[in-house]
Amino acid sequence: MYPIIVLIIATVIYVAAYIFYGRKLLEQRVVKADPRRLTPAVEKFDGVDYVPANKYVLYGHHFASIAGSGPIVGPALAMAYGWIMPLVWVLFGNVFIGAVHDYLAIMASVRHGGLTLMSISENIMGRKARYIAVIYVWMALVLVLAAFFSVAASVFVGTPQAGFITLLYMPIALLFGMLVYRVGMNLKLATVLSLVFVVIAFIASFYIPYYLTYEAWVIVLAGYSFIAAALPVWYLLQPRDYLNAYLLWAFVALAFIGALLVAGIPFTGPSYTDFAQPLSILGAMGDLGKLRIAYFWPVVPLIIACGALSGFHSLVGSGTTSKQLANELDATLVGYGGMLTEGAVSSLAVITPIAFAWDFTQLGAMLNYPVADMLAKVGIKVPTIIGLAAADRFTVGYGLLQATAWSRIFGTGVFESAFIGFRVFAATALTAFIVTTLDTANRLARFAWQELFQWIKVSPGAKKVLTNRWVASFISMFLGFILAYPQIYVPELGRVVPAYSVIWPAFSGTNQLLAALMLMTASLWVYAVLKVRGGVSLLTMVPALFLWVTVTLALFIWIFYVMPSLPMLYIAIAGTFIVVAQALNILLLVFFIQGIRKAK
Numbered sequence: 265m266y267p268i269i270v271l272i273i274a275t276v277i278y279v280a281a282y283i284f285y286g287r288k289l290l291e292q293r294v295v296k297a298d299p300r301r302l303t304p305a306v307e308k309f310d311g312v313d314y315v316p317a318n319k320y321v322l323y324g325h326h327f328a329s330i331a332g333s334g335p336i337v338g339p340a341l342a343m344a345y346g347w348i349m350p351l352v353w354v355l356f357g358n359v360f361i362g363a364v365h366d367y368l369a370i371m372a373s374v375r376h377g378g379l380t381l382m383s384i385s386e387n388i389m390g391r392k393a394r395y396i397a398v399i400y401v402w403m404a405l406v407l408v409l410a411a412f413f414s415v416a417a418s419v420f421v422g423t424p425q426a427g428f429i430t431l432l433y434m435p436i437a438l439l440f441g442m443l444v445y446r447v448g449m450n451l452k453l454a455t456v457l458s459l460v461f462v463v464i465a466f467i468a469s470f471y472i473p474y475y476l477t478y479e480a481w482v483i484v485l486a487g488y489s490f491i492a493a494a495l496p497v498w499y500l501l502q503p504r505d506y507l508n509a510y511l512l513w514a515f516v517a518l519a520f521i522g523a524l525l526v527a528g529i530p531f532t533g534p535s536y537t538d539f540a541q542p543l544s545i546l547g548a549m550g551d552l553g554k555l556r557i558a559y560f561w562p563v564v565p566l567i568i569a570c571g572a573l574s575g576f577h578s579l580v581g582s583g584t585t586s587k588q589l590a591n592e593l594d595a596t597l598v599g600y601g602g603m604l605t606e607g608a609v610s611s612l613a614v615i616t617p618i619a620f621a622w623d624f625t626q627l628g629a630m631l632n633y634p635v636a637d638m639l640a641k642v643g644i645k646v647p648t649i650i651g652l653a654a655a656d657r658f659t660v661g662y663g664l665l666q667a668t669a670w671s672r673i674f675g676t677g678v679f680e681s682a683f684i685g686f687r688v689f690a691a692t693a694l695t696a697f698i699v700t701t702l703d704t705a706n707r708l709a710r711f712a713w714q715e716l717f718q719w720i721k722v723s724p725g726a727k728k729v730l731t732n733r734w735v736a737s738f739i740s741m742f743l744g745f746i747l748a749y750p751q752i753y754v755p756e757l758g759r760v761v762p763a764y765s766v767i768w769p770a771f772s773g774t775n776q777l778l779a780a781l782m783l784m785t786a787s788l789w790v791y792a793v794l795k796v797r798g799g800v801s802l803l804t805m806v807p808a809l810f811l812w813v814t815v816t817l818a819l820f821i822w823i824f825y826v827m828p829s830l831p832m833l834y835i836a837i838a839g840t841f842i843v844v845a846q847a848l849n850i851l852l853l854v855f856f857i858q859g860i861r862k863a864k
Contacts, residue, residue, distance in 0.1 A: 265347075265531050267523035267616050267665070274355060274611045278604045281359040286600035289803075290364065294796055295371045297592040304378030305588050314378065316590035318451065319597055324509025326585045327602040330366070330577045331512065332408070332701030333415040333655075334570025335610040336694050337764075338772065340618060340654040340661075342567045344545055345560050346536035347619035351611055353564055357572025358607030361807040365779055366577045367599035368786035368804070373582035374589055375793075380711065381582045385785045388792050388863075389855040396848045396855075397781065398715045401579060402740070403841040404778050405709035407771040408576060409489065409702065409744025410838075414764035416698040417481035417748070419655050423691035424473035427481065430695050431474060432465040434488075437504035444503065458507055466692065478762060479749060485702060486745040493706035493737045504703075508696045515693040516605065518666060518686075519613035525669035526620065529630055533622025533649070543825055547766040549754060552829040562817040565776035566769040571610030573811070575778025576705070577603065578786075583708045617661035620668075622649050631668060633676050642684065653761075655694065663687035709740035747837055766830055770838040773819045774845050780811040781849065784856045792863035812853065819846055 291297045305316040317325065342350040369381055376384050382401055386394035420427035440458040443449040476484070539560050544553035546566055570576070581599055589595060621627055624647060628635035636647070639660070649657050666686035671679040713736040717727050729735060747767055751760040787804035790796045819842060827839045 265535060265619070266527065266529070267531070267620055268527045270351065270616050271520060271523040271612060274608065277355055277359060278608060281363065282596075282601060282604055285359060286363065286367065286596050286604075289800070290367050290600065291593070291596045294790060294794065294800060295368075295592075296794075297371070297595065299591050299593045301592055303374055303589045303592060304586060305590055308378060308587075313584070314587045317588040319590065319594035321451075321506045322585065322588050322590075322594065323598045323602055324507075325505035325588070326580065326598045327605050328505040328508040328512060328697065328700040329580045329584070329704040330570070330574065330602060330701075331606045331609060331697045332412055332570065332576070332705075333694060333698045334568075334574060334576075334772070334775070335606050336614050336658050336697065337415055337654045337768065338568035339571055339610045339614045340657040341545065341768070342564065343533070343615065343618050343622075343657065344537065344541050344650060345539070346534045347531065347615055348535040349560050349564075350568060351615050353568060354572045354607055354610045354615065358604060358610075360803075361779070361783065361811060362571075362573030362577070362607065363600045363603035364804060364807070365573060365575075365783045365786065366581055366603040367595060368790065369578035369581035369782060370586050370589065370595045370599040371592070372786055372789045373586035374592060374595065378587045379582070380715075381578050381782050381785050382712070382715065384582070384789060385855075388785070388788050389852075389859045393852060393855040396852055397785075398712050400774075400778065400781070400845055400848050400852075402709060402712040402716065403845060404575065404771075404774040405579070405705050405712060406740055406743045407747075407767065407774055407838065407841060408705045409486075409709070409741060410747035411764050411767045411771040412698045412702055412705070413482050413485050413489075413744055413748035414762045414767060415655060416485055416695050416702075417478045418653070418762040418764065419659075419691050419695050419698075420474075420476065420481045421478050422656065423659065423688055424475050425469035425688045426691040426695050427476065428469040428472055428474040429462075429465050429692050430699055432468075433462070433504065433507070433696070433699075436461045436465070437507055440507060441503035455507075455510075458503075459510055462507065462511065466689075469688065478751060482745065482749050485699070486741050486748075488699070489702040489706040489744075490737050490741045492703040493710055493741075505700050508700050511696055512609070512693055515689070516608050516613055518689075519608075519616065519662070522665045522669040523612065523616060525672055526665065529620070529668065531619040531622065532626040532630075533619040535619075546769040546822060546826045547830065548826040549766075549829040552825055555825065557821070557825065562814045563821060564818075565811070565815045566772045566818050566822060568610075569768070569772035569775050571607060571614075573776065573779045575775050575780070575782055576701075578779070578782035579708045579712075580704055583711055584704060613662060614658055617665040618649055618657050621661045621664035624648065627664065627668075631671075631676070633671070633679055635664070638680050638683070641680075653765075655691075658694065659687045659690040662690035706737055706741055710736040713740060743837065747834065750831075750833065752831060766834055767838060769822055769826065770834075770842055773815060773822055773842060776811065777815040777819065777845060777849055780808055780815055781852050783808040783811065784852070788856060788859045788863070792859060812849075816846070816849060 382397040667683035
């Protein structure tokens with residue numbers, strides 16, 4: 265297989281899906297979006313959470329918020345099965361589950377005054393369903409924070425240039441926000457000026473790398489998420505996400521260009537290795553980690569957390585994006601289009617480069633260039649890309665694809681410098697995704713925590729303290745920090761690994777099950793409230809139920825075979841979360857079935 269073929273197939277699928285599935289079906293036949301209907305951002309404008317945004321700014325914010333490390337780290341891990349099955353899962357899951365889920369989450373929230381899907385579930389499944397959903401969502405968000413703290417800290421340690429760029433990105437975003445919202449500068453001029461500063465920061469990072477330990481970076485990231493989550497959206501969240509979107513578009517566009525420029529050079533990786541992998545791919549340790557029962561189905565949602573679909577997106581869509589939507593017609597670009605863009609990240613910027621650069625010796629023979637020797641010079645001494653950690657698979661694969669592409673134009677003399685530059689660029693893009701998500705995730709965790717106390721009875725004074733936005737932000741952040749901070753010694757490897765190695769499957773599982781539950785809620789909204797019946801309603805219900813069965817089975821495997829092998833800290837917190845989630849999951853299925861019967 266050649267990268268250009270994957271590029272063509274993916275592009276055709278995404279364009280056709282956006283036009284026919286997004287606009288023609290969802291926007292016009294299901295939701296019947298009306299540009300004359302006022303959105304919550306206009307009706308409830310408060311300058312903090314409800315703020316109408318330019319649709320392109322909002323698309324940038326939404327895309328950057330939903331695309332954390334999930335669409336990158338997950339597919340990179342799943343490449344152990346070969347590249348064909350992860351690619352198929354991403355492409356078709358993206359179109360028929362993920363993008364539908366994201367669009368309906370935004371529109372359901374817009375039609376209910378900006379309420380989250382958890383609150384909407386009360387209207388269509390009863391108050392108990394809402395209570396369960398809120399608890400579930402809050403636990404899932406704590407695991408999101410833990411996983412992303414750990415992934416970002418690991419990347420910053422391995423690529424300190426990315427840490428330097430991230431630190432400079434914040435004041436640049438603050439400057440952009442002040443120029444647009446306070447000074448009144450033209451959006452295009454402020455954008456160009458800010459992007460020039462970003463380019464300068466990228467160049468400067470090669471001369472002033474910022475070195476911190478893994479633990480120190482976890483502290484910095486936790487502190488950032490705590491502060492940023494409580495600030496007004498216009499102050500940092502909107503401008504940073506908007507600027508990040510340009511970085512991420514460039515990242516995806518270069519993946520397109522790279523695939524075009526390496527036309528004629530095939531993948532060096534296998535399309536298929538084995539349907540079953542050792543349980544170590546799910547974080548299991550010791551003898552349990554050696555069991556080869558991690559079958560691609562049903563465990564794939566414990567590995568690929570995003571890219572194909574993600575429950576976290578419903579929280580972003582109904583938690584922050586719906587409160588910034590200026591026009592109902594904007595939701596197709598923002599929601600459906602934003603999710604297709606994330607799918608492009610996974611398929612074209614992660615799976616394709618890793619499949620292309622899999623075997624370093626074989627790639628070097630095809631290029632007549634000592635790729636393996638060059639990599640050894642920069643500390644990469646494994647024979648294939650599968651020997652690297654997930655984040656490193658991505659950055660190395662992306663760097664090698666781009667180095668190959670541009671050396672075909674400028675000669676092999678630029679190969680090493682191009683690899684180093686694009687590897688840093690890939691790490692910067694990955695951490696841009698992550699840091700954006702940390703802000704949004706902790707903001708949403710704050711919302712969920714505050715919702716809990718609408719029905720949990722405590723004294724008025726205690727309730728006022730516990731629902732304070734700073735206190736609510738700190739509680740969620742601190743639990744995520746506790747899980748992310750330790751590095752774990754693995755005797756089989758003879759070294760320590762970052763916390764995300766064991767957190768990732770728990771985070772992925774709760775995230776994907778949340779997608780099933782939220783898609784079931786949105787499907788019931790379509791069926792019961794919008795009165796859409798027949799075959800069109802099945803296009804949302806069938807994927808929701810298929811996903812529910814898949815993730816439920818996968819989480820039982822995690823509970824019985826993976827959890828017992830983990831350190832006690834992760835059994836106590838992550839394990840408890842998963843067990844509780846499974847119980848709540850069964851109850852929500854019962855409420856969903858009751859809702860269907862009631863609607864009939």
